Amino acid sequence: MTPEPLTLASERHWTWQPKAAGALRRKRLYRRLLSNTLRDLPVINSWNVLMRLVRAIVGLALLAVGLYIIIGEHFAGTSADATLNARLYIVRAPIEGKVTLAVQSIGARISPGALIAELTDQRFDTARLLELDRDRTNQQIELDRLDGQREALSASRSRFDVQSTDYQRGRVRQIEARIAETKAAQDAAATRLRQADAEFRRANELSTRGVQTAAHLDRARATYDVAQQELESAQQRVKYLETELTSARDGIFIGESCNDAPSSAQRIRELEQRLAELNVDKEQVKARIVQLDRQIAAERLRVNNLSFATLNASVIGLVWDILVDDGQYARRGQDLVKIVDCSTLIVTAGVSESLYDRLSVGTAVQFRLFRDDRIFNGTITRLGGSGAASLYTNLVVGPSAQHLQRFDVTVTVPDLAGEADVGCAIGRTGRVIFTAGPIAQFRRFITRYGL
Template sequence: MRYLRLVIGGLIVVAALWVIIGEQMSGASANAVVNAEVVTLRAPVAGDLTVEDRVLGARVEQGEVLARVEDRLVDNVRLSDLQMEQSFAETELTHATERLEAAKQARDRLAERSASYQDRRVEELATRLEFARERVERLEAGNVTVEADTETGGSPAEDGSDTQSADEGGLTLTSARERVAVLEIELAAARAGVYLGDGYNDAPVSEQLSMQLETDIAALEADLVRAQERLDAVSARVDQSRVRATLAGGGQLSSPVSGLFWEVLQADGVNVQRGDPLLRILDCESLIVTLSVTERIYNDLTLGQSAEFRMSGQSDIYDATVTRLAGSGAERIYGNLAVAPSQQHLERFDVTLRVPALNQDSELGCVVGRTGRAFFERRPLDWVRSVFG
């Protein structure tokens, strides 16, 4: 029995030593901290800075206005010149439109007069043809006197006789028939829009002017197109110049990320130059864990290796992945991170972990600055932690 107690005691001592040594020798970090990227807002132009009244560490959403930079001395001379040129182009377009409308109205009035002239001319020729045919019928019947046909060119006999001679009657009938044929030709031509006769052209003055106006209207339409194209080109240049003037005059600075109002680099009301850093915003959607380890542990790590992270004061274990091995003295890589490394940290070997649960757990919030430990190997008491965790 005594030997049994010695054996049991020896096993307990061995187990205790195994646990102590296993816990101490397992790969673990000394100082892990939750970190995140910091976005710096810079002045887009030179001007006066106005910062919205906000407490450091306040929550900001993406697109929220944080500050304004205004240059009250921005040069708008070029924009003013282009706007004046745009006004001239608009005036030219208006005049071109008015001239075109006036020409079209004049053409329509002349077209109405031409149509009215054609109707009256056709009516006149039809009437004259009707009477000319009646005259031919009467001449063919032989019951018309020479005086009755004075329009056809006949003349009364010089001896006062009331009847025509046979020769005179034949000439008068031929002349009358000729007149009918001519009137028929003139009437057919008039109905076709062509006017025959002595002393005028094949179209009345109103129709000739209307045709001239058609040529003028074509030229005016071309002028209108050119005026519109010129106005469009000038308007496009005005829009571009207005955008440049707006950008040169400054404007609002909005948060590019959702996070925390982290740092003010320039005081409210100061005059800043283009490119000067103004504000820093903590990106709460880029949470990572930065830590340092000993050389022995560092040399055993590889990118993509799984790990575990536990925040101080909590029993929850978060799965993690090694995403960066920066080595010793990695001070430069912390330029855009919220929490800078300590001197002790820089004397060891830097490791970065990606912990997806930190970004996905809404109850945690933006826990930048929280400390903890990271583990890279299984430990003897992990089963106890899982039971009581």
């Protein structure tokens, strides 16, 4: 006989049931067993379960954000290195000479027009200038000599002028006296002519009557003719003297014992000719002096330029390096001071080839200095390619060996000039952002909303 399934009547009592009620009894048994088992299990703390669930969710979220940032920054376009750079302005010695430095410390800021150094060459050859000065002195002596001669000749001419004037006046008075004398003789000749004419008429009348002889008539006729000629001679003499008087008043003396001018007048003419020659010589000497003055001025300027030089800054910047000592003798063309031109501030960056191939001149980028939260907008101005060492010849900071293995990119950042702390912070490093990553987007979000 087969035994019936065991049924739990109580916790420790087992009984046998008939076979007909097997299914119902088994079902009830399972329910009781399950209920008793659940009552015997410990109670689970619902708060601990909730905290474990929250921690799991937060961990998964942080893991997702971290993976997003790492992967996003990896695929974002940023430079491997970026350095603030600027053009290097080298002050060179234009002449040879002793250097007197006005800037004494590296890093000193300078403004345009500020004195940097002075050079003085006391050994410069001034023989040419001395020769020109000597020639100028000789020409001045010659000019003074000519002036002395002119003054002496002018004084002599003045004396001869007085003498000539006195002679002319005396000569005029003499001629006037001769004219008066000749006119008196003319009057006397006219009187004798009238007398001879009367005697000739009486003799002719008496001869007609036969009272006088023909010889007496001939003598009377001859006396009349002589008296007539004497009157004519006196008249011509008056005309001659009047002509001589007119010429004498004009300064021309005519006569049997005179030339056209007296010796004083002739001497005056000689002196005037000599004075004219001296004037020509004086003008020539003056012209030579003017020419020498121009040559001396040019030579003195050349000597000053080659024996003394003042070096002033033409840019705004700071002293990067001093290559000579104060008081040292410098050669022409020697480098003296290196100055950073802060107005040419740029950013030199190195990028990978894959990123370089996606860039172009004029593309807008962003620049951020390390340990600085500010982000500055910039523009690509030059793509230098790989091995761009020659591009750094006139820049302050040269490329590193690692930089030369990358591709060179030059970026201008105009906003840096307006920041006092970084306006000329040559050598500071940062990063150029060509394609914004998650961190850059998060920074822009914070900046935009002022968080």
